[in-house]
Amino acid sequence: MFYMNMNAVMAMIGMIIILALTRWWPHNKRYLLLAFNLCFLLLFSKKLFLFYIVYTVINYICFLWLCYTKKWRKGGFIALIVLNVAAVSGIRLLGMEASEHPLFDAVIALTLIYNVLKVIDSHYFAYFFGKDAKAKITDYMNYILFVPTFTSGPILKFRDFMADTKKPYRVNADQVEEGIKRIILGLFKKLVIVTWMTDIFHHVQDQELYTQQSIFLMIWFYIMLFFDFSGYSDIAVGFGRLMGYTIPENFKKPFQSPTLTQFWRNWHATLGDWFRDHIFMFFSRQAPTRWMGAGLSILIMVLIGLWHGFGWIYFFYGLYHGIVIAIETLLGKSTVNKKKVSRAYFLGRCALTQAIVTVSVVVYSGSTDTVLKIYRGLLNWPF
Template sequence: MWYLNMNAVMAMAGMVLVLALTRRWADNKRLLLLAFNLCFLLLFSQKLLAFYLAYTALNYLAFLFLSHTSRFRKGWFILLIAANVAAVCSLRLFGMEVFTHPLFDVVMVLGLIYNVLKVIDALYFAYFFCKDARAKVVDYFNYILFIPTFTSGPILKFRDFMADTKQPYRVDAAQTESSIKRIILGLFKKIVLVTWMTDVFDHLSGQELYTHQSLFLMVWFYALIYFDFSGYSDIAIGFGRLMGYNIPENFKKPFQSPTLTQYWRNWHATLGDWFRDHIFIFFSRQTPTKWTAAGLSILIMVLIGLWHGFSWLYLLWGVYHGVLIALENLLGKTTVNKKKVSRTYFYARCALTQLLVTAAVIVYSGKSETVLHIYRGLLNWPF
């Protein structure tokens, strides 16, 4: 979101310059970054800043409590996660105008579905590492409020962010060059490609559709969301690394995934990793059976669908992907080793995976009217 506003981009570029000029100050990456994060949110929205100060402070206290308490730890752990999930769900319902309240402002939900995942990851760390789970208040606030990944990820892992925090600010010429190139590439995707592709999609989808047009729009929209989100990730990764933090990759050649299981490790990788790690850890501490893995696959994909939006379209999208991944687990087809199969077989499996993804990708538009219009067009033969 920030990256379509040149003032925000220049502010982050200015922060990178300040960090570079103060690199000899041991705490520059911690204290100056916190000041930048807070000032950025203040200028964007006072309500947003007030909400996140309260939200982050409460969760930091919960983090400290969970890491030091010895009684009923599992119960507190579940309760704290449930409280965060309930709070996010409530705010999203307010944003959908299911509920109304004069104190609610839609800006409060900005980035919340990403930040709650970071909060829960920190709670997991506190629960499993107890008193060894340490984080100073400055570093915890920076973790939640980190501006480059605030609104759309990639999703940062608590442990990795804290490890980066302990390292002094070191960004050499090669890192600077590669990060700037990454930012320029991301801006090109977001501002040039996505803008043009969105205009084309809106123009064509507003017309009466036939089979070939609906098929074209589904493929076109798939490419559109790839450039949109990978562009955002490129910019976030570039600025994050210029600020001294190793932001994880979000897209790892997803179009060369021979199974849906592998696809979700490569497309929006940090989201798939988060749900897989946390759900499997919670429900299956040991290696799961095929049936357990299949059931958890459906649960994870349904949760990912509802995470994207509270609608029957996202629910069905989650069930669709979950059932397909469950079948891969039951049939023992979750992975394909490129070195052990023929080139033709490998790329045929990649093509099949992309076909299955494309069949449901239009759901990401979030508009039921558009989705149904395009699906109806598939049945509208031009002869």
């Protein structure tokens, strides 16, 4: 979202230049970056700034408590997770009406959806590693408030971010060139391709829909969504790496995924990784059976659906993907090794996976009326 504002882009470019000029100072990534993150949020929205100061400090205190406490450890950990989930769920239930409340705005609702996942990751790390997980408040605030990934990810892992924080700022000429290319590519996707594709999508959608138009809209929206999401990720990766942090890739050739299980490891990869790390691995630490794996897959996908939005279309979207992944798990077909199967079989599985995704991805349009109109159009034969 910030990347659509030229002032925000110029501010980030300026911060990168300052970090490069002060690379002789081993703590420039800690203190200068924190000052930048705080000033950026303050200038963007005073409500956003105040909310995140309070939210981050409270969670940091809880994080330290988890690092050192020996009493009520498990109960406190569960309570912290529940409270953070309740906070984002409350805003989800309120929807955009939260923006009409004097204490909230739409940006808080948007950013909390991503940042609560980072907070929970830090609490997990503190709970399982105790004192070894401790971090300074400056580093913790930078982790939560890191501007390049603040509104839409990729979702950073606490351990990886802290490891990068301890490294001095080192960005060579090749990294600068690569980072700039990623930013330009992302901006081209967002400002040119997505804008053009959105106009065509709305033009077709406004017409009476028949089977062929609905199929076209599903495929068109899927490709448009890829350019939209991957474009934002390209920009975030470029700016983040130029600031000295290793931002994980969010899209890893998802169109070449031969199973839905592998698709979710390649599409919005950091989100799928987060749910696997914090739910699947937590409940299946003792060699899960296929049935347990299938059940957890359904739970995870339903949660991912609801994470995108509280509504029946998102619930059924997650349930649909969860059931397909569960079937793949039960049949032992979760992965396909490209080197061990024929090219025709591999491409056939990729095509099947893309078809499964295509018929459901239109729910991301955010409008139930649009989704239902497209699905009804499938049954509207032109003959």
